[in-house]
Amino acid sequence: METYLYRGRNRSGELMQGHIQSANAQAVAQWLMDSDIHPIKITTAPKGTPQPEWLLNLTGENRVPLLELQLFTRQMGNMVRAGMPMLSAVEGIQRSSSNKAMARALAAVRDDLDRGSELSTALSRHPKIFDEFYVNMVRVGEGSGRLDESFRALFRQIEFERDMAKKVKSAIRYPTFVLTALSIGLTILMLFVIPVFAKTYANLHAELPAVTQVLIAISHFMVHDWWLVGAGFALAFYLFRQWAATVDGRYRWDRYRIRLPIVGSILIKASVARFCRNFAMASRSGVPIVQAFQLSARVCGNAYYEQRILQMRNGVERGESMLRVATTAGIFSPMELQMIGVGESTGAVDEMLEQIAQIHEEDVAYEVSKLAETVEPLLLAVMGVLVGTLLLGVFLPLWNLGQASLHPGVH
Numbered sequence: 001m002e003t004y005l006y007r008g009r010n011r012s013g014e015l016m017q018g019h020i021q022s023a024n025a026q027a028v029a030q031w032l033m034d035s036d037i038h039p040i041k042i043t044t045a046p047k048g049t050p051q052p053e054w055l056l057n058l059t060g061e062n063r064v065p066l067l068e069l070q071l072f073t074r075q076m077g078n079m080v081r082a083g084m085p086m087l088s089a090v091e092g093i094q095r096s097s098s099n100k101a102m103a104r105a106l107a108a109v110r111d112d113l114d115r116g117s118e119l120s121t122a123l124s125r126h127p128k129i130f131d132e133f134y135v136n137m138v139r140v141g142e143g144s145g146r147l148d149e150s151f152r153a154l155f156r157q158i159e160f161e162r163d164m165a166k167k168v169k170s171a172i173r174y175p176t177f178v179l180t181a182l183s184i185g186l187t188i189l190m191l192f193v194i195p196v197f198a199k200t201y202a203n204l205h206a207e208l209p210a211v212t213q214v215l216i217a218i219s220h221f222m223v224h225d226w227w228l229v230g231a232g233f234a235l236a237f238y239l240f241r242q243w244a245a246t247v248d249g250r251y252r253w254d255r256y257r258i259r260l261p262i263v264g265s266i267l268i269k270a271s272v273a274r275f276c277r278n279f280a281m282a283s284r285s286g287v288p289i290v291q292a293f294q295l296s297a298r299v300c301g302n303a304y305y306e307q308r309i310l311q312m313r314n315g316v317e318r319g320e321s322m323l324r325v326a327t328t329a330g331i332f333s334p335m336e337l338q339m340i341g342v343g344e345s346t347g348a349v350d351e352m353l354e355q356i357a358q359i360h361e362e363d364v365a366y367e368v369s370k371l372a373e374t375v376e377p378l379l380l381a382v383m384g385v386l387v388g389t390l391l392l393g394v395f396l397p398l399w400n401l402g403q404a405s406l407h408p409g410v411h
Helices: 025-034 052-057 066-082 086-096 100-114 119-124 132-144 148-206 210-224 226-246 247-257 263-284 289-298 305-315 322-329 334-346 349-406
Strands: 002-010 014-021 037-044
Touching: 002 025, 014 025, 014 119, 025 037, 066 086, 066 100, 066 148, 086 100, 100 119, 119 132, 119 210, 132 148, 132 289, 148 210, 148 263, 148 349, 210 226, 210 349, 226 247, 247 263, 247 305, 263 289, 263 305, 263 349, 289 305, 305 322, 334 349
Parallel strands: none
Antiparallel strands: 002 014, 002 037
């Protein structure tokens, strides 16, 4: 697959130019004429030096946002429903995609389709974009002849994921902003304000209280050994990322996160909602129940809950009921267990799980809206303690000097 530069004129005589990936120049010319553009010049684009993987990751050229994936899913659903050939559908979306990583992946998918591969197989070769759940839903649609319904279900799922991600991010945005601003303010004080007072007190030979000595010591360390502070934070962040990337580290960190005050309950409800929504969709689409557990566990967004869901899968494989495995998992409330039991007895577990997901989504939205009111008093208390400590450390020696000058005979 080559990239070609083209120039041409449309019916109005306007100059049209751009670039496109295609198998050969003749295919580009045919595409231009089909688009009512008279080709003037078609040349092969010069090949630049390939960028290293780390640079592509840093600049974001290797990332495909959920919005881009959602757009692809909707377009594929519409084209499949309209009866368009699969190869033409993927080619049309690939040419119109503004995301470089998605365009590269779709070009490879188109090549695989051209060689006779199924769509699900071609998509599975790009796991960073199309995860296992996405690929299996497409495979189920191919097998049942209802691929357009699979794409519609995936579109709704991605929309749910985007909405949930926005709510969770907004839950921590306000505390993060306040703590970041506070950290910047404290750093400025330590680097520029405290050293000035330290020189003044040194010239006055004042006896400094313990809190002031501690502040001056911290300031001195940050001024003269700031690179150690930066290197320490960078090293700690790197080691944490490496630890969290391991199976045990991710499990421990995810288990700790759901126990955090205030934010923990939001993360719990978001994870349970993801599991219930994904399991209901997979089950409704005809995915076997054991495989539905496997797929929904991997997209719940929490390693701790993922292990609990896989335990549920193992129980179902042993022949246990859905209610029993849900009870032993310990991730559902009594009311939710009652709903699962009713769904199992009526053969409508997927509907009940959909309702549980809806309940948790509403709870997450409510708790996020109230988060600022809940966290604000705590943040104000922390800021008050820090500001009070700084004021005492800076001005207490001045107060002592003033008292000594007013009462020179008092020791």
